[in-house]
Amino acid sequence: MQGDYEYLIAAADLAFRGVTGLQFSIDSQESRHQIDIFGDWVVDFEREPVVPQLVHFDRQYWRWEFEFASATHLSFGAFGFTLQHRQTPVWTSEMWPQLAQRA
Numbered sequence: 001m002q003g004d005y006e007y008l009i010a011a012a013d014l015a016f017r018g019v020t021g022l023q024f025s026i027d028s029q030e031s032r033h034q035i036d037i038f039g040d041w042v043v044d045f046e047r048e049p050v051v052p053q054l055v056h057f058d059r060q061y062w063r064w065e066f067e068f069a070s071a072t073h074l075s076f077g078a079f080g081f082t083l084q085h086r087q088t089p090v091w092t093s094e095m096w097p098q099l100a101q102r103a
Contacts, residue, residue, distance in 0.1 A: 009097055010089035016064070016078040018056050027071035040070045041096065050077055 044067040053061045056079045065075040090097075 004093075006091050006093055007095055008089045008091055009095070011086040011097060013084045013086065014081050015084070016076070016081045018061070018077075018079040020055060020077045022076045023074070025073045040068050040072065043067050043069050 046065045047062050050061045050063050055061060055077070059079050061077055061079050063075065063077050065073070067073055
């Protein structure tokens, strides 16, 4: 589907607030000392309310789950996040920045 659409993309940092229950796993496969030149990236994420909620009663609390291309899994609870762009967003037909565009 690349090329049929335009995407507004930018490198950014997410900082989650009120994090609890951090779980992190890596499926360590033989890489023969080679990695993708583009590094790792999020391929899927989900957010759902935590029930029953036992922390931060003054706001909604969420369970976040992230799956990365390298078979890494990250999950935790958090009540929110801040997003900080590392560069000005650009329109492109690619779903990710080219290597030279990365911050």
